[in-house]
Amino acid sequence: xxxxxxxxxxxxxxxxxxxxxxxxxxxxxxxxxxxxxxxxxxxxxxxxxxxxxxxxxxxxxxxxxxxxxxxxxxxxxxxxxxxxxxxxxxxxxxxxxxxxxxxxxxxxxxxxxxxxxxxxxxxxxxxxxxxxxxxxxxxxxxxxxxxxxxxxxxxxxxxxxxxxxxxxxxxxxxxxxxxxxxxxxxxxxxxxxxxxxxxxxxx
Numbered sequence: 001x002x003x004x005x006x007x008x009x010x011x012x013x014x015x016x017x018x019x020x021x022x023x024x025x026x027x028x029x030x031x032x033x034x035x036x037x038x039x040x041x042x043x044x045x046x047x048x049x050x051x052x053x054x055x056x057x058x059x060x061x062x063x064x065x066x067x068x069x070x071x072x073x074x075x076x077x078x079x080x081x082x083x084x085x086x087x088x089x090x091x092x093x094x095x096x097x098x099x100x101x102x103x104x105x106x107x108x109x110x111x112x113x114x115x116x117x118x119x120x121x122x123x124x125x126x127x128x129x130x131x132x133x134x135x136x137x138x139x140x141x142x143x144x145x146x147x148x149x150x151x152x153x154x155x156x157x158x159x160x161x162x163x164x165x166x167x168x169x170x171x172x173x174x175x176x177x178x179x180x181x182x183x184x185x186x187x188x189x190x191x192x193x194x195x196x197x198x199x200x201x202x203x
Contacts, residue, residue, distance in 0.1 A: 001113055002030040008195050010117035011037060011081070013108075016151045018061040019069060020048040021122070022202060024195040025081065026188075034084035035111070035118065038188055043074045043195045046202055057142060060151055069202055077101065080186055082178060083118065086110045088164050090120075091178045093186065100184040103129040105168050107161055116198065123161050124152070127169065133179060135172050137165070 003009055005027055013021035023045035025037035039045075049055050050064035061067050080093040090111075092104040105127035111118040124146055126138040143161075146152040153161065172179045 003027045003035070005029055006189075006192070008198060009037070010197065011083075012114075012117060012119040013122045014119055015056065015061055015121065018048060018067065020056050020061060022046045022069060022197070023074070024197050026192055026195050028080070028186075032085070034082050034087070036183075037081045037083070038078070038186075038192075039074055039081075039195060040078045040188065040192075041074055041076065044071060044197055045074050046071050046197075057139075060146065060149055062151060071197075071202070078188075080183055082183075083111050083120075088123070088161070089168060091168075093183050095186070098187065100131060100186075102131050103172075103179060105129065105165065107165055125161055125165060127165055127172075129172050129179065131184075133172050133175060135169055 007027045008024050009027055011023050011025050012019055023039060024043065025039045028036040028038050030036070046069040047055055048061060048064075048067045049070040050059070051066045054064070076096075078095040080095070081090050082092075083090045087110060088107060090106045090108060092106060094101045094104060107123040107125050107127075109121040109123065111120040124139055125143040127135055128138050129135045143158070147155055147158040171177070
């Protein structure tokens with residue numbers, strides 16, 4: 001089952017029994033290269049937040065007292081996300097005022113299609129890449145803290161996640177796809193309104 005260009009789908013993260021993130025995004029295309037999604041600044045998203053305001057960057061969901069998916073609005077940039085089939089990562093293109101500002105590599109499990117979107121599990125470790133392909137690891141302390149947690153990954157899996165990041169860094173340094181000029185000039189259709197959650201799709 002593939003999605004239609006222009007369709008709104010929900011990109012979700014799961015951690016054990018908890019949905020930790022949900023974001024409605026517009027389908028740019030869905031083909032053998034992967035699912036390409038767009039979310040502009042101001043669109044809706046939801047994240048798992050505890051009663052004290054902490055989220056999954058701060059604490060694992062099993063230690064939250066009363067976690068709930070809480071509605072927010074995406075701020076700071078527009079984002080284009082490519083989720084290749086069977087890949088352990090997605091790559092994000094960030095834009096501000098129409099100008100490309102860099103890539104973001106989100107290490108994650110291969111996505112699973114659902115009726116109204118896709119679901120994956122975030123693997124915590126990320127890589128930030130500037131337009132001139134300078135890179136740095138992100139969330140390394142969080143990655144180390146969650147290694148060995150039963151809801152996350154053991155040390156062997158953590159080594160595999162980092163190795164996948166190292167492989168992608170080589171593509172960055174070589175300027176190979178997806179870290180070439182592909183999509184850096186992307187412009188959304190001016191007819192697209194802000195993506196919002198379809199009724200009943202937040203959870």
